[in-house]
Amino acid sequence: MNDSELYEKNVNKDINLDNLYKALVECFSVILCGFATGKLNLISQREIKGLDVFVRTFSLPCVIFLSLAQLDFSSINWSFLGSILVSKSIVFVCVIIVTCILSRPIHLGKLGLFAVFCTQSNDFALGYPILKALYDQENPNYPSYVYLLAPISLAVLNPIAYVLLEIGKFNGETNSNNESKNINESPVHESVNLSLPEETRNRNNVESDENTQSRNYQSDTKSDFKLFFAVIVNIFTNPVMLMTFLGMLGNLFYTYIEFIGVVLNAFASVFSTTALFVLGLRMVANTHKLKGNALVTSGILIITKLLVLPLVTREIVSLLHTGKNATETLNLSTFGFMYGTFPTAPMVFVLSAQYDIEVDSVPSSLVVCTFLSAPLMYISAKMIFMDFLPNDDYIEKLQSFAFNVGVVGIPFGIWLIILFIANKSFSKLPHKITGFLIISQIIICIGVALLPIREFFKPWSTYIQFSFLAFGIYSSRLWTCFLAITLVLLQSRSLCFVLKLIPALNILAWGIPAIFVIAENFAFTNGHFGSLTNPNFYIGKFQSGVTLFLLIISFIGTIVSLILQHRYQLRFAKYFNLIQEVNSDDVKEERETSIGDNSRDTTSQLCKGSCSKTTDIEEILSENNSNLCSGSCKKESVCPSEFNCTPAEREMCEETIKQYNATTLNENIDEDHEDRQILRHIVLLLLLIMSMFVNLMLSIWTLVVEDAISGVYIELLFLNVILNIGQVFITFAVFGFNSKILFVSITNRWRKFFYGAESIVLTPVTELGFETTHVCHQFIAHHLQNCEKEIAKPKRLKLRLYKACFKGKTLVSWLQTKRLAKDEVEAIQYASHLLEGRVLRHIENRHHFENSDLLYTFKS
Structure with missing residues (x-):
């Protein structure tokens, strides 16, 4: 039995x-x-x-x-x-x-x-x-x-x-008590002790050590x-x-x-x-x-x-x-x-x-x-407690469920591709790797959506449908691992190193799955793909074995990479905070003028003093930057000494970064932090690790006891369809709602078509209402100086350092704190009056006032 x-x-x-x-x-x-x-x-x-x-x-x-x-x-x-x-x-x-x-x-x-x-x-x-x-x-x-x-x-x-x-x-x-216990080691106590005779000092030191050890x-x-x-x-x-x-x-x-x-x-x-x-x-x-x-x-x-x-x-x-x-x-x-x-x-x-x-x-x-x-x-x-027989209709329901997941997943994946193209994310890292991951996830959905054609074009339709599905699953797992590795290398090495690694990653992530799929097709010739009933493992134990092999590699590689990335991130945070403090101190020493005339590259601050070996080339190179480091400082930053780069490698690295910056530095990204969205990628990887874990358990179960059908096994089959075939839904949950830049891009193009420029068009000063004029005059007379002093700080946007700017949500919070507005809605209206009255503006004149991370500055 x-x-x-x-x-x-x-x-x-x-x-x-x-x-x-x-x-x-x-x-x-x-x-x-x-x-x-x-x-x-x-x-x-x-x-x-x-x-x-x-x-x-x-x-x-x-x-x-x-x-x-x-x-x-x-x-x-x-x-x-x-x-x-x-x-x-x-x-x-x-x-x-x-x-x-x-x-x-x-x-x-x-x-x-x-x-x-x-x-x-x-x-x-x-x-x-x-x-x-x-x-x-x-x-x-x-x-x-x-x-x-x-x-x-x-x-x-x-x-x-x-x-x-x-x-x-x-x-x-x-730890708190150690401070009081270490008084005997203080300079004052030491100076008093030195004034005593040597024998007395030695005797006191011995007694002190014995007492300390005893205590x-x-x-x-x-x-x-x-x-x-x-x-x-x-x-x-x-x-x-x-x-x-x-x-x-x-x-x-x-x-x-x-x-x-x-x-x-x-x-x-x-x-x-x-x-x-x-x-x-x-x-x-x-x-x-x-x-x-x-x-x-x-x-x-x-x-x-x-x-x-x-x-x-x-x-x-x-x-x-x-x-x-x-x-x-x-x-x-x-x-x-x-x-x-x-x-x-x-x-x-x-x-x-x-x-x-x-x-x-x-x-x-x-x-x-x-x-x-x-x-x-x-x-x-x-x-x-489902009363299913091994050959009952749960297989039919599973296939129908997988087909629905695949068909629905395709438009979700296409939407993600549109967002990445509109946001120019394919030209950036690590979003480029994420884009390849999305493509592989769309291939999975296409493979499942091709299920009905097997009934009409046998046997080649079976090969085509299986190849799409297996190729997408294998490549998606490898791209997940490579995405985690990319995050580690961006944190531990340099952008240049990762850019040179992209071709090799493409060969591995697309080539290895292709080899396995070809081997599986040759192993099951004449259309004999086993039972062809389980959409998770069409060819049974052979496919589950291949899947298990790739899953173990990807699963371990992703987890280890995330751990290393976390460790490097903690180490880099201390260095970054130090750089921020140095930049803030240098900016305070200079006289603040207009934001447009005084924005400059952050690297002019980094190059003061000694060179840091951890400074990457992407932090010191820009086509529009006239304040590049010179001499040994520039060479050290282009390729840190611990990597023993040759002059030819330095030149090649510099050229690679220039090409990369040509496609990324001119993007209209209005955030005061680097737009790599590291946290979003970490969340994505954690969810995909969960997906791999379920797939791993199911692969082991299929290899060990293929014929054991129980309620938990059936639940895992359906769960695996969602987490494996429906990986695109996971990516959509992380990146699919980041459509703001897409609509901003459409709005900018609309403005350029009608007004000849992408900048916002404000109401003429002569046509401003009484309320706007009154709010602006009151703010300038009584609050502008204090507000600018309290919230305007130097901010780093990509490779440029802007003086005296602030986030929109920071101003909203300040207005409520100073009781200039009762609530958030009133504070946003107040700030909108200031922008209409030309008291403040967006740093690139591309947005009206928003309660967000967009950067604004007061007009001088």
């Missing part, structure tokens, strides 16, 4: 998922009610804290005690509990290692907090009702596992996190004991741990103390509703706008918790064969997968606030994770 037959036999055909739907609606309706209550301030923070104390100290412990005291331990599969421990431990350790590699300096408290976030589930308030709705009829013992699974984290993994959190907190205290030893001993004691206290005073122990003990004598259950049941009966309501209340204070690195951190944590943990749990349970037979093992593996999809427990927020670690990203991640888990749990449960 194969796995699919076992699965069909085991699954109850009459199972009703309406119970799950009702449980989800019930749970999240209570959460939303709590959230609305908090938003309307109907309950104060003190009252919320009181409810939280009641839930954690009284209600939850009673639920745990009653459940364990009445549980039949003879029916518990302890091997399954061990496999869950192994799964959580693997994710726990991996999160610590990855965070340790990425974090500089290493923050031990952050390691522990992130590890808890990815392994601690909301088992009691949210998990148990859902499991009860799913398994109450089929496997009534499964929901009770929650009361044994939760203590696994609390008793084994969380103490490790507590140790890391306490050490991090302790290190913060000792340090005693301090370290006390600190270790204090840390150990704190962890032990946290474990045994935790109400959940205490009641777990008492519940297992009470299981032996519950028949004699059954009357206690009447009292405890009064507290336990209100747990679920109260806990979910408090969770909603807590979310109000935890909703922060995620930006920058906080957004990346939150995304990684949520993906790890909702996607990586369920897959790892399912694989570990299957590999360890925790069931008595194949049927039970399959049931437990799907149960483990479902258990892994539960959102993170609110306890993480408490730890974040208590230790003051990631107070912005972690609470917000908790909120997003909770709401994203709802559709994921429902879809997972529905797939798990």
